[in-house]
Structure formats: structure tokens, C-alpha cells
Amino acid sequence: MNLTGFRIFALATLLAFLAPLLHAQVLQEPRSTPGGGSQQGSSQSGESRAGARPLLGGDLPVIDTGSEIAVWDGQAWNLNETRLNAQFNAYLASPAADSEEDLEYHATMRRILDLLSPTNRSDANYREAISLLPMASSFPQDGDQSNTLLNAVYRVFLAQRRQGDISRMIDDMRTRQGELQWRGDLRAQERDPNARRRRPGSGDGENEGASDQTGTGTRSLAYEAITREILENEAAIKANQAAIQVGDIRARTEFQLLLAQMFLQRRFEHVLIGCAFYLHLFTDGEGTLRIEEGSDIGRLFSEGFGGSPTVSSLEAAARDAINRADSNVRAFTYHAASDELWSAYQRLQEAFAIGEYLPSVRTVPTEDKRRLIDFSRAMFRLTNAIQVKDYALAQELVDQLRETAHDFDSSKHQQAISVYTTTSDMHLGRAAILQSEGRIEEAQDEIRIAMEIWPTNPAIREQVAPSMEQLTMKGRLTQDFDRLVSERNLRAIFRDKEQYAAALFDDEERRDQLNQIVGDLIKIDTAIAQSRELEARNIPGAVYTAWEEIQTLVSEFGDDTELRIRAEELSTRASDFVSALDRAEQFQRSGNTGSALTWLMRAREIYPDSKRARDGIANALDTVLPRDGAFGEESTVGVNRPGEDPFR
């Protein structure tokens, strides 16, 4: 698209934005003065200049041809998005305007344009064209634009008829003016009948014959009345001449503004019809658009057309817009037939932006538009997918678009998808390495970055879910560990020691606690196993040995169930020995050393290697006969040297 073409397209596109606004615009009627005249209805009106807000706001739109973004009134509009896109999508969803009614309307408009074409212009054709306007307006496709045009033409007829009446009135007034002047001249030449008798030949030759007396001649009241009436008639004539001038300007301005409005609404066929009527109604050749200089709409036209806009240039622009729209539709048809939906979409969008009401645009087949709808939806979903960073869906849509639209340029989308997905995967990879090194917090930071880049990265779920499960499991195991410790249910901890070790690896206090528990239970289990092995050997006294080994742990780990059960088993097996020791202990506590010593010796007799009996005897002897250490001869059992543990 060359620069001029793009300017037309950009202007038309902008008009597409403005069209809804312009539907609400009402042309301002010039204010009538109390005297029946017009107070300047043109754009030169100072009152309108100082009046309300400009028609199209305070700023001109700036269109960036590279990015196809228009900036207007402080807001940026992407030509491919927003309202135009919504209107275009609505157009695509609507059926083709190829019904009988549509065809009849288009034929009517074509007939009017033919009648008004430069080669066919005649009064009869104009009259027929005017007679067809109500018919065209009866179609809903017309939007009552033809009727509006007809009314404008009628108002010009009325204005011109009124101007004819005023001209005839001016002629009448000029005739009356001549009569008054004649009467005034007569009155001025009127003589005083007493003038000759009073001083004949007095030397006043210049005023001779004329009356210089009050009440006669130019000094009469009648003469003054005639003079005054002449002046009043002259003023009235001037006023009527001004009224004719103002009425003409007013009629032209109203018509021009209507044409401008239709142009802005992209009713280019109506613009052509209106321009033809304008040239017929105003035959003096004056076609300059009377738009206030410096106003937004004035600058819009002047910058759009590159100079002062005229009716002719408006007509030329309308014809150019129609041709470009038709050309774009032809290009669309070609691209659609070649499955080049991306180009087809762009060409039809341009055609729609230029002239959505033109027959060539309205009659695009429904099937072709349906294909563009699917393409448009895929593009819309692709844009949204990239905006929400759903690159998996974006990739799927890119693949789909490549298949359906052979000319779809996916390079930008593909690049964005590749960059972001790869970056996210790299952060996840680093997170995996950090996690394996136990640097959990750093790994979580990497995962968070990966999520920010690509929130729906499926690898995140695969990697994060186990981590989250691990964190959840860790919390649960920590709570279980504390509960089991408080309940002294150390066996439960010992059974799942591997899980607890994994969960508490970074909790130094609980980890030490777990190590202690595991060590103690290994010690208990080892003792239990050894006691069973001893018992299995069937050696005399083995059961007593096993009982004593278990009993040494019971005092320390009496809350261990298995240890208690094993101790009970052995107590039953070694009941005589255990009973002797129990009785000895009972007597020892009551201070009956003699009986205690007797039972201890009985226990030793049952199991001579009993450490408990030996220790008990030694303790009892200490109360009865303390060691002095000076005597070298002692028994081999139960005699300790000073400072020596006899059992080690």
C-alpha cells in the first residue's frame, strides 16, 4: 500500500471509529435574528467559534503507519483491534447482503448514480433521481440517508425560492425609490409665491426662483418626509440583499456539512449523489467546503486531502474509496481461493474499514466470511494465549493456523513461544539441580521464576508436585514425630525411621532425637535377640542370664512394650530366681538384712553367675560388715578390694 493509499485507508479507518459518534451529531442551524435576518450561518460565525466544544475534540489523531496504531484524544487505538475489530467480526458473522431486497436497493442506488453521472445530467434526470431517493430510503440498508439527502435538496429549493421572493421585493422597492426621488425633486423645485413682491432682483441669483422660506421647497416637511422614506427604503434594500447572501451561504453550508457527514460515515454512494445535486443546485461553480479553519474536522479534511477541501475533491475521494474497497474485495477473493487466509483477512478488513456499506463489501459470500471467522477466532485465541502466557496453547494454535492459512506469518509468535518456553524450562532445570543439592529455597526461587515466565508450563507440575508433596509429607511427619515422642511410642518412629530421617534431615534437634531413639531401640532389639538366642541354647542358667540382661534395659527403657513383654516372658521362665531376688529386695527395703541376705544367697545358689545377686550380697555385707581393706584374704566371690568394682 503506497502512502496515498494508506492515507485514504487510515482516514477511512478512523472514520470507522468516528461513525458511531457522527450518527449522534446534529447540524447546528444558524440562529435567526429578531429582524428576520440570519446571523451568519457559516463556519465563520464568531459565536460558533466561541461556542461549545469542537466537533471532534481537541486533538487530531496521529496514525503510525508502521505499527498501525492511531493515537487520538490521549488514547491509542490499534487498527487491528478494539472497535474496528469488533465491527469487522460482527460483519463477518452476518450473512451476505445478496437477498432480493439487497439487490433491489443496490440497483436503485446504481440507477440514481447513473442519472446523476456527468454524461447524463439533465433537468429530467435530476427530477427522476430525486424521485428515486424516497424509494432508496425505504430500504433498511439505506439507513434513511437518502431521505436526509432529499430533505437537504428540498431545503435548498425553499431557500432559493425565498431568495427569489426577496429579489422581487427589492425590485419593487427600487421602483418605489424612483418614485420618491421624483417627488422629492418636485418638492425641492417648489417656489414661494411671495418671493417676487418682496425683493425682485435682490441679487440672490443662485437661489432665485427657489423658496428659502420655511414650509416650502427643500425646507418643507413634505420634502423631509420624502427624503427620510428614501433613506429607509435604501436600508431595507441593503438588508434584503444581505439576507439573500446569507441565505445562500446558509444553504451551501448545510449541504456541505451533510456531504461531509456522509463522507465521515463512509456513505460514499450518498456522497456522490449529494455532490451531483450540489453542482446542480449551486451553479456558480463555488464548491469550497465552508469548514472553519483550524477546527478538527477542517484539519482532518485538509490534511487528508492535502489542501482546501472542495465538493469536487470530496467526490473524488469518495470515488477513490469505492474503487479501493472494490479492489480489496477482489484481492480478498483471490487470497481466499488460494487458502491464504491471513492476506484475505487483511484485505477484507481494509475493504470493510474503507466502506462497509458498499455493495462489493456487503455482498461477500457467507462461506468465505465463515472461514475468516474461524481464522479470526484462532488469531484472537493466539493473541490471548500469548498475553496470558499459555505458550502450550499458543503453540497449538500456531500449528493450526499454519495449516489452515498458508500465508500466516508465525515468526513473531513462534519466536516468543520458543524464547519463553525455553527460558522457563532452563529455570526448572536449574531448580532440579538445586533441589538435588538440598538447596531448597534457591530451587523454589527458580521454580517461581519459571512460573512467572510460563505459568502453565506442564513441567512445573511434574517437578513442583513432588516437591509440594514432599513438603506436605515433611510437615506431617514432623507432627507425627512430635506426637509419638510425647506418647513415648518410639517403636512407631523406629518402624518408619527412614521416612523420619528424610523428613528431619534439616532439623538438627529432631534429627539428634531420632538418632537417639533409633540407637536405643537397636540396643533393646539386640538385647532381646541375644536373650532369645541364649534361651535357645538350652544351657543351664541361660534363662537367668537372659533375664538379667533384659532387666538392665528395663530400668532404662521400661516404656518399651516389646522389652516389657520379653521381660515378662523371662520372668516366668526364671520365676524361682526372680522370686528370690524380689524377696531379697523387699526385705532389703524393710531393713531386714538377714532375710534379704538369705534370699540373695538363695538366688546365687540358683544362678551362681548372677550379677544382681552378687551385687545385692555385696551391698548387704557392706551394712553388716564393712570392708576395711587391710585384710588380704578374701573370698573369691563377693569380696571387693577398696576402690574396685567387683563385677567388672
Place this chain on the structure above:
Amino acid sequence: MPRRAQSKVPLPAMLISAGVLLVLALGGWFALNRGSAIDYPALNINELRHNSLQLRDNRYSLEGVVNRRERVTNAGQIISLNVATNGTETPVPVLIPAGIPGPNIESGYRLRLVVRINHEGIPEAEEVRF
């Protein structure tokens, strides 16, 4: 061949010598068994095992075989004496204070003792004999 001289001890002298020897033997026996084990009741081992403090300050006779010397000090020694009771032998602690005259005490020796149950409920020997 010389004739073997016949020694012939007069019968009265022989009777007198036998009488003297008999007197000496009886005197020794009485001297050794002078008023001890015979005079005190035997220690009830079952009573001792179940409540020795109730026997405190009582004297009993006790006989058994030395099992082992549990502790020997300057103040005396404690031995365990296996005492036969109802067909079984029960080890009984006996405190033998220093200065108690009597024979050597070694494992396996059978002893007859007069004991007094002291404040700890331990039989404490007052007299020890084989």
C-alpha cells in the same frame, strides 16, 4: 637256742591303765561338749528366711557345711553355711566375729555353732566347733 623271754604284765595293772584311759577319754569328751549345741534349739531356717528380725537376740544351735567365706575383715568374717532343711540345703549367712575361738574355717568344713541373731537379723556366732 635261747629261749624267748616271756613278758607278763600283771592283770591289775592292765585294768588300772584301761580305767585311766577311759577316764581321760570321757573327760575330754565332756570338756569339748560343755553345755552348747546341746543346750540351744536348732535355728529355724524357714523362720530366718521369712523374718529374721523376729529372732533377734535369740540363741540357736546351727550346723552346716561351709559354702564360702563371703567377707573377711579385721572385725570378723561372714560365711555362708549350707544348712540341711527338709532334705534340701539352704545357704545361711553367719557372722563370725574376730576373737571367737574355734577351728579354721574353710569351704567344705562342717561346723556346729551357737549363734545369736543380731540387730540386722544375721546369725552371729558365739561358739564354733567342728
